[in-house]
Amino acid sequence: MANETSTQPAPVHSMDEIVALCRRRGFIWQSSEVYGGINGFWDYGPLGTELKRNLKNAWWSDVVTCPPDGPDGRPLQIVGLDSTIIMNPKVWEASGHVAGFNDPMVDCRQSKARYRADHLVVLQPAEGATNADTPWYAFVEGQLDSIAKKLKKAKVDPEACQQVPLPELPVASYARIIGPDADKPGTLTEPRQFNLMFETWIGAVRDEDSRAYLRPETAQGIFTQFWNVVDTSRVKVPFGIAQVGKAFRNEVTPRNFTFRSREFEQMEIEFFIPPDAAAEWYPWWRDNRFAWWQSVGLAGDNLQLREHEADELAHYAREGAGTSDIEYRFPFTAPGFGELEGVAHRTDYDLRQHAEHCGKGDKLRYFDTDRNERYFPHVIEPSAGADRGTLALLCEAYTPDPDRPSGVYMNFTPRMAPIKAAILPLVAKDGMPEVAENLYRQLRRRWPVQLDVKQTVGKRYARMDEAGTPYCFTIDGQTLEDQTVTVRHRDTLEQQRINIDQVPSFLEQKIEG
Numbered sequence: 001m002a003n004e005t006s007t008q009p010a011p012v013h014s015m016d017e018i019v020a021l022c023r024r025r026g027f028i029w030q031s032s033e034v035y036g037g038i039n040g041f042w043d044y045g046p047l048g049t050e051l052k053r054n055l056k057n058a059w060w061s062d063v064v065t066c067p068p069d070g071p072d073g074r075p076l077q078i079v080g081l082d083s084t085i086i087m088n089p090k091v092w093e094a095s096g097h098v099a100g101f102n103d104p105m106v107d108c109r110q111s112k113a114r115y116r117a118d119h120l121v122v123l124q125p126a127e128g129a130t131n132a133d134t135p136w137y138a139f140v141e142g143q144l145d146s147i148a149k150k151l152k153k154a155k156v157d158p159e160a161c162q163q164v165p166l167p168e169l170p171v172a173s174y175a176r177i178i179g180p181d182a183d184k185p186g187t188l189t190e191p192r193q194f195n196l197m198f199e200t201w202i203g204a205v206r207d208e209d210s211r212a213y214l215r216p217e218t219a220q221g222i223f224t225q226f227w228n229v230v231d232t233s234r235v236k237v238p239f240g241i242a243q244v245g246k247a248f249r250n251e252v253t254p255r256n257f258t259f260r261s262r263e264f265e266q267m268e269i270e271f272f273i274p275p276d277a278a279a280e281w282y283p284w285w286r287d288n289r290f291a292w293w294q295s296v297g298l299a300g301d302n303l304q305l306r307e308h309e310a311d312e313l314a315h316y317a318r319e320g321a322g323t324s325d326i327e328y329r330f331p332f333t334a335p336g337f338g339e340l341e342g343v344a345h346r347t348d349y350d351l352r353q354h355a356e357h358c359g360k361g362d363k364l365r366y367f368d369t370d371r372n373e374r375y376f377p378h379v380i381e382p383s384a385g386a387d388r389g390t391l392a393l394l395c396e397a398y399t400p401d402p403d404r405p406s407g408v409y410m411n412f413t414p415r416m417a418p419i420k421a422a423i424l425p426l427v428a429k430d431g432m433p434e435v436a437e438n439l440y441r442q443l444r445r446r447w448p449v450q451l452d453v454k455q456t457v458g459k460r461y462a463r464m465d466e467a468g469t470p471y472c473f474t475i476d477g478q479t480l481e482d483q484t485v486t487v488r489h490r491d492t493l494e495q496q497r498i499n500i501d502q503v504p505s506f507l508e509q510k511i512e513g
Contacts, residue, residue, distance in 0.1 A: 013398050015331035019257055021408065022394060025466050027051065028258060040254030040262035042387075047467055050418035050448055052265075052390045056244050058296055058415060059267045059384070064242045071284040077239035078269065079229060083221025085246060086200065086212050094357035095220050095350065097197060097213075104167070104191035105252045111181035115140065116252040117191040120166040122177055123147075125156055135185045136177045138166065140253060142332050147180060167191070196249045198262075214248040219381065221245075222270045223350040227364060237368060237377050238281065240271035244386065256332045258387045265386040270346075272377035274368065278345045281380050282322040286343045289382045290326050293340065293389075297413040298396055302329040304337055326384075328392040340392055341384035348376035397468055405458055409490060410468030414511045419469040420447040421507055424460050426476040428453050436475045439485075439503060447507060465490060471510065473503055 022028040026045030030037035044052055060080075062068075067076040092098045104117040123137040123144075137156065139147045144158060151158055169177075175186045182188075198214040201207075215221065222241045229241055244267050254260050273281050290305045308323040323344040327337035355364040355376070365374035397410040414420065423440045425432035433453055440451040450469070452460045457474060464472055472488040479485055484497045487506070498506060 013331060013395070013400065015257070015395075017408075018331065018395060018398050021398065021410075021466060022048070027394060040251055040260075042258050042261060044390075047418040048390070051393060051412070051416065051468075052386060054416050054418065055296065055389050055393065056265075056267060056386055059292075059386075060242070060244065062292060063240075063269060068288060070238070071280050077235050078242050078271075079233055079235060079239070081222055081225060081229070081241050081243045082245065083218065083225060083243065085215050085248075086202070087215065087221065087224070089212050090357060091220050091224055091354075092197065092213055092216075094353045095223075096353070097216060097220075098195075101197055101216060102193040102195050103252065105194040106166070106191050107189045108179040108182055108187050109189065110184065110187040111179065113179070113181045114252050115180070117166050119253050119255075120180070122164045122166055122169060123151075123156070123158060123161045124164055125161050134176070136173075138177050138188065139180050140255060142256065143180075150178070150183070194250075194252060196251065198248045198250050216249050217247050217383075218243045218245045218266045218268050219270060219383065220350070222268070223354055226270075226272070226351060230366065236370070237366060238271065238273045238277065240269050242267075242269045244268075256330070256338075258391050259330065259332070259338060261387060264388075267384045267386050267389075269382045271380045271382075272366075273380060274371070275348065275375055275378050278322070278378055278380065282343070282345045285380045285382050286322070286324050289341055289343055289384075293326055296389075297393055297411075297416055298328060298340075300396070302396060303327070304329075306337070328388075328395075330392070330395055338388070339385075340388050341382060343380070343382045346379040346381050348378050350379065351376045404462065404465060406462035406465045409465035411491060412468040412470070414470045417468050417470050418448065419450050419464070419467050420471070420511055421449045422460070422464045422469050422472045423449060423451050424457055424472055424474045425453055426457055426474055430477070431480060432475045432477075435479060435500075439473065439475070439500060443504065443507065446504070447511065461488065471507065 025047055027048035029043050029045055031041035031043045032038050064078050064080050067078050070076050089098070105114055106117050106120065107114050119141050120138050121141050123139065125134055125136075135154075137147055137151060171190050174188050174190070177188055178185045179188050197216050200212050200214060201210045202212050203210050222243055226241070229235065245265065246263060247266050248263050251260055251262050254262055258264075271281065271285065286305065290303075293303060304327050306325050306327055308325065323342065325339045326341040326343070328340050329335070330338050351364070355361055362374075366377050367374050393412065393416055394410075397412045398408065399411045400408050412418075421443060423436045423443070425436040436451060436453070440449060443449045452463070454460075461472060468490070470490045472490075474486040474488065476486065478497075479500065483500050485500050485503065487496050487498055489495070
């Protein structure tokens with residue numbers, strides 16, 4: 001396996017500080033903020049849009065346009081797809097989402113809040129825990145601070161308590177539990193199943209026949225178009241279909257900034273292989289995807305690769321089928337980890353299900369000309385979250401530095417940085433702005449760059465540090481004499497002089513080399 005959990009955690013910064021910077025600099029804002037926002041939905045500002053686009057473009061380039069050679073040493077065949085958000089409802093019946101895509105939820109009769117049962121943790125005071133008069137305190141996992149005032153008033157020391165997941169407690173004990181937003185016990189209801197798919201209706205009449213769903217994952221669009229891709233493209237098993245797109249899950253308790261949202265974006269590959277080839281392809285995809293996240297800037301101890309235990313396997317995984325998660329240590333999961341990408345051997349479950357539910361059954365078996373046999377291909381699925389990946393890049397890049405005017409800089413790799421370079425005339429006179437604008441116009445043809453002429457150069461450096469801009473090119477008096485500019489390196493603060501004509505090749509080597 002590529003990596004195990006680090007025994008020496010890397011520094012984890014304050015999530016509040018990261019969120020504040022994201023809002024201040026235009027990385028991420030709450031959706032509809034002017035109206036008070038809407039829980040579980042987020043908008044990306046100018047810098048966040050560029051950062052997320054860089055991540056998605058890098059993914060597409062590295063897995064579709066120019067993928068690596070496979071374990072057999074041959075170039076991979078991977079083609080793209082862009083399927084619809086709303087599909088025939090029978091798709092979700094076949095996939096099992098209509099019947100099985102449920103989470104247990106509990107309501108609070110006092111606060112009217114709703115929670116996923118598996119997201120609630122109950123704090124049990126060790127002393128008197130068996131006494132029925134001693135209340136227990138529930139909180140949303142990872143948010144113990146939200147009930148700090150309540151615990152202080154009750155003189156309860158959380159360090160002296162044990163934490164028990166709510167689903168592990170009998171319903172009869174709910175009478176003594178004080179909900180996260182309640183002030184008296186016994187307000188939580190018994191868990192009941194809640195389907196996570198958003199419903200909608202197609203056409204003018206809202207009835208059962210017009211019911212449809214916003215897709216909860218992008219994978220099923222790939223599976224239902226598998227046969228069209230085979231018929232129209234020059235692809236043969238093993239090959240993959242890749243897709244980047246929005247998905248929607250009606251999460252009961254969206255939380256932790258953009259980590260768990262109701263609208264999110266996925267980057268998925270369904271890689272189709274012969275039924276007996278998983279032992280070769282699954283570990284290759286697992287290790288390759290882990291290395292890719294390292295290449296875009298998550299190369300430290302905050303990244304790990306974890307193989308699933310048998311009791312974690314999804315419904316489509318047979319015994320012995322491999323599944324692993326690429327995980328990142330977010331500030332809100334520390335010292336634990338949160339999932340960035342799952343790599344799963346889905347067997348032939350999905351293609352077989354759709355073949356059976358559409359009524360064509362074995363007629364849709366793939367014909368392998370090399371083997372001279374028909375079968376339903378097995379699938380290795382690397383499925384990544386673009387929003388979670390963007391959030392991980394933000395958390396990893398956040399670097400406090402009290403010696404800088406901004407107090408912090410964003411240590412993005414040049415490939416991921418939203419702004420690749422800034423062009424700064426030292427003063428707004430003596431011909432410097434004109435030289436700066438000419439350079440800016442030249443560079444913007446290839447990269448996102450900024451021309452900044454206002455305030456002192458120190459304040460402009462500070463702005464670029466917070467945006468994560470790796471290089472600043474300053475035009476000064478010497479530029480007018482010998483056609484050289486000062487390059488300021490974000491991470492080291494090193495400054496060097498290069499000829500102004502060398503700036504494009506300098507950036508090309510740093511960003512693309």
